[in-house]
Amino acid sequence: MAKIGVFICHCGENIGAKIDCTRLTSAMNDHPGVSVSVEYKYFCSDPGQENVKKAIREHNLTGVVVAACSPRMHEATFRKACAEAGLNPYLCEIANIREQCSWVHTDQDMATEKAIEITRSLIEKVKLNNELQPIEVPVTKRALVIGGGIAGIQAALDIANAGQEVVLVEREPSLGGHMAQLSETFPTLDCSQCIMTPRMVEAAQHPKIRLLTYSEIEQVEGFIGNFKVRIRQKSRYVDMKACTGCGDCIQKCPQKKISDEFDCALGKRPAIYTPFAQAVPNIPVIDKEHCTFFKNGKCKVCQKVCETNAINFEMQDEFLDLEIGAIVVATGFQIQNTAMYGEYGYGKYADVITGLQFERLASASGPTAGKILRPSDGKEPQTIVFIQCAGSRDPSKGVKYCSKICCMYTAKHAMLYAHKVHGGKAHVFYMDIRAAGKGYDEFTRRAIEEDEAAYMRGRVSKVWLENGKLMVRGVDTLLGKPVEIAADMVVLATAITPQPDAREFAKVVGIGCDEYGFYNEAHLKLRPVETATAGIFLAGACQSPKDIPDSVSQASACASKVIGLFSRDQLEREPVIAINNESTCSGCWGCALACPYNAIEKKDILSRSGELIKQVAFINPGLCQGCGTCVTFCRSNSIDLAGFTEKQIFAEVMGL
Amino acid sequence: MSIQEQYRKKAAELLSSGEVKLVIGYGSGSTPDRRRALFARTADDAALFHVDAACDANLSGYLVNEGLLSDKKKIGIFLKPEGIRSVNILAAESQLDPDQIVILGFTEENGTVSGLQGTQASDFTSLMTALKENRTTSEKEQALVDKIEAMTPQERFAFWQAEFEKCIKCYACRQVCPMCYCKRCIVDNNQPQWVHTSSHTLGNFEWNLVRAFHLSGRCVECGGCDRACPVNIPLRLINRRMANEVLDAFDHFSGMNQNQEPVLASFKKDDPETFIL
Known part of the structure; x- marks a missing residue:
């Protein structure tokens, strides 16, 4: 027999002014299976949560419905309170009567009716909720920082100084980003390069930082703690190990009339070049598009003058596959x-x-x-x-x-x-x-x-x-x-x-953009450095226009998030994952194709004598993110989502 | 030699040489103008095959009978172009191995039957391209399509409500469809009972809409459901409409080849997003 507790929050006037909470409370008290229904001004407050805990213990509740704000706001709060009172947190559900009811309606009677229906439907759902246990997944303690401007460098240094491994990827030949281009900086008028270059050198020499310049992110797969990242190391045509950075090649390159990107087209550079004199690493690249050899097949002057034989025109792009635990996106602006x-x-x-x-x-x-x-x-x-x-x-x-x-x-x-x-x-x-x-x-x-x-x-x-x-x-x-x-x-x-390729890059990494192409944070005020994708963080002007102090603070905030993540060996993941019914699965693999996380693989069903009877879909619980895409695709209705089972959803709908 | 004679001979050869263990084709039906499926296991049986304008069923559905193909032996089957499309989809959805299927292809136009070149599903690529380019509809069907297209949403709802009112939930449309191979159909799932079993308006809409979505990008318009329906609901029109939608929106013509990805489970970067805000 279900013993459900219903807790109706006024949210000050947010709900209380528009919904007759007393009527809602008494209506819920009359609903079958409800042991207790109470109202309170702020359930998210300490005494409010205490009320919930007390009721769980006193009435021996088997489920809790909190009728309040959006579950995005306080689901975690109330689930934690339930757990503290000894109730499995997944037996707690939130009925959203604020964003989806009181805030959008003007008529008190009708809004109250709607609130009753919403709460009732969640009571029906929670009756069918099962106790779920969080899934533990290991964390790869290696961070990827994308972008070697001041934000990326700061994040990388902070993470590395906390003793964690960092891979710092920059697509230009040198670290520095836009800050290296600046003259003096406001409001103190200290020279930008004087404060920037030591940080660049520090990042390059840090034993915990692996620096990959002239490299780009090709592919990102996986999830928090367990990303798989493919990086393209573009060919510099200069062997980084052999090059001493003497600059002879740069001096002798016959091409000298190429518009200099670093100087914003105000200067000229040769075809083999470092973007600026203090570049880190101080190793040139050959600009294939303008190099005489690559254009006409003749020249190789740089190769002739290089005393360490570092120039290699045969060099190819190389791919690097890395296991990564957290990603900081600091791709900057244009x-x-x-x-x-x-x-x-x-x-x-x-x-x-x-x-x-x-x-x-x-x-x-x-x-x-x-x-x-x-x-x-x-x-x-x-x-x-x-x-x-x-x-x-x-x-x-x-x-x-x-x-x-x-x-x-x-x-x-x-x-x-x-x-x-x-x-x-x-x-x-x-x-x-x-x-x-x-x-x-x-x-x-x-x-x-x-x-x-x-x-x-x-x-x-x-x-x-x-x-x-x-x-x-x-x-x-x-x-x-x-x-x-x-x-x-x-x-x-x-x-x-935003960077001109910001939108495409967002798709590669798996984060969202706003209408302009700046990357979206999870919550503008309360989670400004997280993205909606767990384990991916934002630093600097890729999120919105920012000055140096803001970029640096945000980068340090990212670093603290990453360090926090890496402080544990195991991550607890929501147990909301899809489960396949192997007896009814017809093995069409539509789910595997639809799955955005590559979490579905083929599983052989064998007879006792070891003969293959059929192949069915197997959903890897470590990879599944519980998005439900496969559930909606499955024609035979074989896949169900823990915490949102068909039975629960059906009961919820029928409760309306 | 008539087409029928040629194909009887070909089927007999396939069986006597042992290349195939079974040929699925058309035999005499309950009346002279009807054909029913005939399963020939010996060369003698092959003499009973009919190949004529009355052979309308899409026989590919028999191929997914449980265990039929598990011995890895080949099976011969008489198929019209839409049947070949079904085989492609079944192969794409891992329900059969196309190498096990020997196709005896034929096509019918204005009562005349002619043979198709090729025996493997992959031999018919140019035919598939031609079918995609020249989608045909009978005049009668086109007239009905035009009539429904011209309706207001309310009229259209009323039209289908009246049609679905006739539905007795016999699921003959499902049984005949080669694409309905699920071991357990969603309507047989009663925990929870998403689709009402009783034949009232809600249950009838639920069933027919679920069917339309499950077949979008998969229906090859063989017309089996239409013919099987004992109460004459024009089921083909729904599938036709969905086929038009996926063709227009995603350039997806179902059953083009064996590697086609399901339209509802795959995406391209340039897919139109007119319906997403």
Whole structure:
């Protein structure tokens, strides 16, 4: 005989204001099999949970239904409370009368009726619930960090410093990411490379970190604690063991006119190159697309000058299969192509540049060795116009969101310009100044007050060339006047966008994207570094535009999640898995094809004399994630899902 | 020599040479214009085979009889193009080994029967491609399809409600279908009883909708269910509609080859997602 306890939560006013909880409670008290039905203001609170535990002990309950918020919110809370009172946690079910009832209805009578039906259907289900035991799976204590920018490096170092193995994968030839391209960093103006390169070296030399640069993730299979990852190590055509990084090949390469990606097309590089002088590892790669040998079959100058015979034109991509326990995705961002703003003249006028290009101009490692010079004629610009939100917060042409870092780096640019070009004048067109952060507002004020950047609240409508000057026409909305400035250079604060292949990559790894292609966290507020896929975490700007402090904090948060995961030898998994009825299975293998986790294999059914009678599907409990795809596919209804059996679902439906 | 004579001779040869242990074909039926399945185990039996326009059943369903193919011996079978498609699906769903099946293929057009070249299911690839390109419907059937397509959802529901009202849940449609090979059908599962056994509107809709989904991407439109239905529900129309859906949406023509993946269990990256928000 079922003895069910029903606990009806008011959730303050969230449920209580819309649903007549007293009526719901008494209706449930009259329902067959219900031993006790009580209401309370906040069941998730400590005294609330105590109430549940007390009732379980007093009434010897065989099942619990908590009518409250979504099970996503507090299912775990109440199952834990049940377990503490000695009831198997899987005998506890949540009836969602908040998100699916009180929040969406206005009529109290009807909402109460609906709440009664929802709760009743869960009572019917819980009567058929079975005691389930969690499944234990081993954990591979090796983390994979994808992306070698500041976020990836920080996560890798934190995990490795806790004594765990890390594989750090970067698809470019060197670690560093975007941060290595920056000049000075806000709000302290310390040199980006000075704080970045030691971390790069530390990561490369760390005994617990295996660094794979110029490598990409091909395939990710498996689940938390037990991922199987295939990595493609792209051929550098340079033997990493033999190369000493002397740079002779780079000097002698006859191809010298290739647009330099690291310098944002402001400089040139040869076909065999390291992205920048402080690259880690300091080993060049051959750019196959531009290499004379690969194009014409003749040259091999680099091979001739290499004293250690490190150059190998026969080199092939290699694949590496690794067992991984947790994954940190730190794949970073790209900047939007601003050429679509015809009115700003980017791509048409050489002296209209992006913020990132300005970083390269201002950087000591950049093409001008830190001197701010115009790309067109190499002269020092006497007047610069900075245009903020050149793409961000523009739903019609650019992106809807705020790129977050542009207000700060524009202020920094204006400041650096004032420090480097004395007597120069910086004008900034802005929409709003968003400078929330430690020392941030003080920083922008300093740019305005001490370094005399002229901030104008307004937009720019057009940039055109007239008598060698870039004429910038905009409006100062605070004065209510149109403005025209004759500038020598225009810098656009371009929007941050996801990596162009972010969506495809999300499919490879098995995580979700938002409407723009930024990766989705499990919960924006409460689980900001986890993804919906257990064991995969997010760090840095691949999730949303972020500055360096935010990226680093998130990376450390990821690391703590990974270290926490690795602190146990066994992981407890939900026992919600599919089970196949071998006697009715007809062996069509539709389930095996439909299974997204490759958890279904063939099993031979043999007679006593060892002859094969038939083959049926066997669902590996270690791999099954309980998604239920196979259950819905099976035509003969042979597969059932523990915790959500056909009988339970049927009872739940019939309870409505 | 008529087609019938040729095929009788061919079947006799197959049996006398021992290449096959059994030939499944058509014998005389209860009336002169009807045929029923004939199982020939000797060369003499082969003289009783009929090959004519009255041979309408898709015999492939007999192949999955439990234990029939487990001795790894071959079986000859008379099949029309849709029957060959069924064999392809059964092979794709691991229900039989296509190497064990020797096909005596024939096709019928306007009352005339002609033979098909090839004996293995894989020999008919170009025929399958041609069938996919030129899907045909009889005028009568097309008229009914057009009529139903033109209805409003309410009218269509009323139409099918009236049709399904006739259903007596005899499951003849299931018994005759070569695709219904499950050892236990979902309707025979009474814990829980998802599909009501009684023949009221709800139970009838449940059964026929489940059937439509179980056959989508698998039905080869042999018309067996249509002919078997004792109360003349136009079952073929439902399957036709589902076949059109999977063809339009996923370019899936059931039974194209032995390696075809089930349409509802597989996906391609460029599948249309018009129904997903």
